[in-house]
Amino acid sequence: MMNRPTPEEKEQWERDGYLVFENAIQGEQLKRLQTAFDFWADECKEEWLERVETADAAATFYDIPNPLEKDTIFIDIIDHPSYYGALMEFTDDDVILLGPQVRTVAPWPVSYTGWHPDVGKDNPIHIKVQIYVNDVPKGGGEFGFVPGSHRHGSGPYKRPLLQESMPGHKSFPGKAGTAIMFNSCGWHTSMDNSSDTPRKSIILIYEKRTPGRVGPTQFASIAEHCNTPARRKIFSLDALSH
Amino acid sequence: MPVIDAHVHVFTTVSDEFPREVSSNTPADRDESAEKLLGLMKETGVDQAVLVQIGGRTIEQHSYLLHCLKTYPDRFLGIGLVPQDHPNPEEHMTELAEGTGIIGFRLFDLGGPRDIFETKDVTEFSTYPIWKCAAEKDYVMWVYPRSIDAHLLPFLVQEFPQVRVVLNHLGMTPGKGKFTQDELGRPQIQIGGYNLNMHTTFRLARYENVTVHLSGQYAFSKEPYPYKNLAGMHSNLFNDFGSKRVMWATDFPWILEEPGYGELTTIIEKLMPHIRQSELEDIMGGNAKRFLRFPDLNS
Numbered sequence: 001m002m003n004r005p006t007p008e009e010k011e012q013w014e015r016d017g018y019l020v021f022e023n024a025i026q027g028e029q030l031k032r033l034q035t036a037f038d039f040w041a042d043e044c045k046e047e048w049l050e051r052v053e054t055a056d057a058a059a060t061f062y063d064i065p066n067p068l069e070k071d072t073i074f075i076d077i078i079d080h081p082s083y084y085g086a087l088m089e090f091t092d093d094d095v096i097l098l099g100p101q102v103r104t105v106a107p108w109p110v111s112y113t114g115w116h117p118d119v120g121k122d123n124p125i126h127i128k129v130q131i132y133v134n135d136v137p138k139g140g141g142e143f144g145f146v147p148g149s150h151r152h153g154s155g156p157y158k159r160p161l162l163q164e165s166m167p168g169h170k171s172f173p174g175k176a177g178t179a180i181m182f183n184s185c186g187w188h189t190s191m192d193n194s195s196d197t198p199r200k201s202i203i204l205i206y207e208k209r210t211p212g213r214v215g216p217t218q219f220a221s222i223a224e225h226c227n228t229p230a231r232r233k234i235f236s237l238d239a240l241s242h
Numbered sequence: 243m244p245v246i247d248a249h250v251h252v253f254t255t256v257s258d259e260f261p262r263e264v265s266s267n268t269p270a271d272r273d274e275s276a277e278k279l280l281g282l283m284k285e286t287g288v289d290q291a292v293l294v295q296i297g298g299r300t301i302e303q304h305s306y307l308l309h310c311l312k313t314y315p316d317r318f319l320g321i322g323l324v325p326q327d328h329p330n331p332e333e334h335m336t337e338l339a340e341g342t343g344i345i346g347f348r349l350f351d352l353g354g355p356r357d358i359f360e361t362k363d364v365t366e367f368s369t370y371p372i373w374k375c376a377a378e379k380d381y382v383m384w385v386y387p388r389s390i391d392a393h394l395l396p397f398l399v400q401e402f403p404q405v406r407v408v409l410n411h412l413g414m415t416p417g418k419g420k421f422t423q424d425e426l427g428r429p430q431i432q433i434g435g436y437n438l439n440m441h442t443t444f445r446l447a448r449y450e451n452v453t454v455h456l457s458g459q460y461a462f463s464k465e466p467y468p469y470k471n472l473a474g475m476h477s478n479l480f481n482d483f484g485s486k487r488v489m490w491a492t493d494f495p496w497i498l499e500e501p502g503y504g505e506l507t508t509i510i511e512k513l514m515p516h517i518r519q520s521e522l523e524d525i526m527g528g529n530a531k532r533f534l535r536f537p538d539l540n541s
Contacts (some may be wrong), residue, residue, distance in 0.1 A: 049357060055389035055417020058441035059358050106358040109396040110445040114482070159482060161448045197357060210311060 002085035013090060017150035017183040020172065024082035024179035025131060029073070034176070036071040037133050037200055040064045041104065060112035064102040068222045074100060078204060079234050083129055083179055091119050091125055091208040096236050101203040105141045111192045113175050114159045115144070115166050118184040121152050124208045131179045133200035138173040141193030143180050143201075145170055152187035157187050164191070209236075245507075246527035246536060247283065247291040249457050251408060252276045253306055260306040262297030267427040267496075276310040276493040280317065282503040290536050292319050292491070294348060294384065299323040304338055307523040311343030316540045320344040321384045324372055326351065329504070339381060345534060346382025346406075347372065348495045354394040377402045382534065386410035389417040392442035399449050406451050406533060408489070411458030412475060413443035428496045429461045434541065437475060439450035445483040453533055454479055456510060456525065457491035460501065467501035468512040476513045485521040489530045 009019055025033055029164040051057035053100050078097055079087075087095045105112055119126045137141045146169045148154055160166050165221040172180050182188060184205075193199055201231050207213060219226075226232045255259050256270040264270045276293070283291065295307050303324055311320045322338045324331050324347050339346050353368025364370060376383050383405055387395060393417040399407055420432040446452045456476055463469035479488055492506040510517075510525055517525075530536060 045357075045359075049390075053356070053388075053390045053418045055415060055420055055438060058438040059390065060441045060445075061391035104359075106393075108358065108393065109400050110448060112441045112445065114440075114445070114447075161450075 001123070002081055002088060004085040006088050008097065009086065010089070013086070013183075015184040016109075016147035017087060018145050018147065019083075019181045020174070021082050021179040021181065022175070023177050025077065025177040029076075030177045032073050033077065033131075033202075034133055034200075036073045037102065037202075040067065040070050040102070041200070043080040058112070058132050060108055060185055061103055061105040063104075066221075067100055067102040068219065074102065074132055074202075075222055077131065077202065079231055080179075083181055086181060087127060087129075088153050090127060090194055091206070094160065094209045095127075095206050095234055096209045097219070097234050098205040100205070103201055103203060105190060105193055105201075106140075107193045107195055109192075109194070111141070111163050111190050113159070113190055115146075115163070115169075115187050115189045116159070117149070117187050121150070121185050123185060124210050124213075126184045127181060127206045128184045129179050129181045129200070129204040129206070132176050133202060134176050134197070136174055136178075136201070137195060138171065139192065140173065140195040140197060141199035142174065143172045143182075143190050144189045144191045145180075145182055146187040149184075152181040155187075163189060179212045187214050243478070243523040244289040244527045244531055244536065244539065245287055245494050246489075246530035246534075247288050247494065248408075248530045248534070249294055249455055250279060250291050250487040250494035251296040252279055252293055252310060252495075253297050256459075260309070260520040261304065262303050264297075267423060267429075268297060268458070274498075276314060276318070279494055286504045286507045288507060289539055290319075291494075292321060292530070292534065293324045294321040301334070302385050304344075307344070308338075308342055312480060315343060316537050318343065319534055319536060320349050324349075327368070331372045333370070335375050335378065335381065339379070346408075347376065347385065348384040348410075349387060350386055350459050352385075352387055352391040352394040352398065354391070354397070356390045358393040362394075362397050364401045367394065367398070368396070371403060373398050373402050375463065376405045376508055380404075382408060383408045384408050384410060387415050387443070389415040389438075391415070392439070395443065395446060396449075399446060399452060403449070403451060407446075407449075407453070408533075409443055409452065409454040411455055412462065412472070412492070413439050413446075413454045413479065414458065414462060415439055415443055426499050430502070431458075431461045433462050440478070444478065444482060447484075447487075447523050450487075452483075453487040453489055453529065454483055455491050456488050456513075457493050459509065459513075460493075460497055467505055468509050470513070473513045476510075477516075478507075480514060480517065480521075485517070485524050488525055489533070 048062040052059045219235040322344045416431045422430045424430045459469040
């Protein structure tokens with residue numbers, strides 16, 4: 001099942017470069033996601049610290065490695081009906097997953113990242129969906145975006161010294177289960193997390209399919225959980241889909 | 243505007259007068275004297291330099307550094323070392339810095355929890371007394387943290403906003419087991435393709451009392467001089483910290499044979515050809531003079 005965006009949502013996407021889906025994940029599914037997140041974050045933490053020590057990982061956040069292989073809930077959110085229709089709409093029905101980041105960000109005096117776009121404006125449309133796994137208040141490392149910064153002719157933008165000094169930005173505190181979809185050629189960041197609570201979120205990275213971008217082996221390890229043509233397509237599992 | 247080399251090491255052959263530790267790249271008979279450095283500086287138009295202690299942390303092991311600072315007071319400023327777990331670091335720091343030309347101290351370990359998720363009480367960090375002393379006596383902190391410690395820096399910088407901080411060598415934070423030497427005896431540090439420091443030390447750009455060295459390229463790059471693969475990193479640091487908070491340095495003597503001292507005096511122009519002449523002059527010495535308070539040259 002897929003919910004296509006309304007005309008208003010399509011207009012907002014074109015104009016601002018983002019959409020917010022409140023309660024995108026909810027109820028038992030949200031609990032399942034939170035439980036799996038906490039379990040695997042705890043399991044993988046020591047290994048992450050060892051990688052920090054050898055300078056193979058940054059000290060200010062960490063991602064659960066290979067999450068799709070760890071719990072099927074991480075697969076189920078890739079094509080979740082709350083936002084799958086919008087992903088399809090904005091990629092001309094040809095979306096592929098590039099990868100997930102199941103990420104915990106520590107409270108720190110400074111945000112772990114500055115304002116930036118991920119790709120240039122001529123890149124095939126590149127979309128991220130950030131899902132809050134816990135409640136993320138203002139000042140808790142919430143997502144920040146400059147509406148309209150994805151459009152050709154916008155900017156130029158410069159990284160300010162303070163996150164909150166970015167002209168025209170909007171920050172997105174939200175409840176657990178909120179999903180924020182944005183065009184990642186727009187300028188975005190994680191605002192400072194000056195709370196005492198780590199920010200837990202999942203960042204899903206998608207793109208409109210281009211030949212050879214993702215090979216059929218990249219997600220082969222989860223092929224047994226991909227039983228519909230649509231799901232096999234988003235995970236680029238079929239050579240034919242290239 | 244003076245040209246100032248903001249990070250070099252000098253040492254001489256081991257003697258009773260100038261005792262020091264030895265290592266594979268600083269054997270007892272190796273002599274990389276201040277006079278040798280001054281000769282190269284004269285040839286290449288460099289006016290002044292920061293001498294960074296090497297060869298031990300005790301007062302006695304600083305003898306050669308103190309000798310050079312006393313002999314050439316308008317040419318050099320110095321950075322000292324503090325013994326780990328010194329019972330009274332303030333006493334050590336004051337003895338070394340009082341009227342000697344030593345303006346600050348270098349740290350590698352910051353002495354806090356390795357896990358960023360642990361609650362931080364900065365007063366519990368083992369280096370807290372060193373930072374406190376620096377704040378009280380206006381010393382500069384010269385920081386080259388290990389990767390596992392990089393996340394601790396903002397807590398200290400925030401606690402001591404009056405302390406001037408210089409991040410060494412592109413703000414890099416070497417990882418355990420990633421430090422080797424090449425056939426020329428130069429330090430070599432393995433870094434990943436994805437620059438993790440963007441998420442740690444680079445984030446300190448928001449603090450105006452923090453500056454960063456544009457130096458050490460030879461140790462991080464696998465390419466020959468001018469290390470073009472590091473051009474983007476230089477631009478990022480320049481953009482984030484601004485033209486007034488980045489400082490050029492050579493890391494003499496490790497670069498003597500390859501690429502050579504003279505080559506390194508033009509590395510900023512080669513890696514950052516887009517910057518203005520006034521910005522280049524700031525990076526090549528103006529910023530060091532202002533931030534480190536170098537004396538005017540007598541001649």
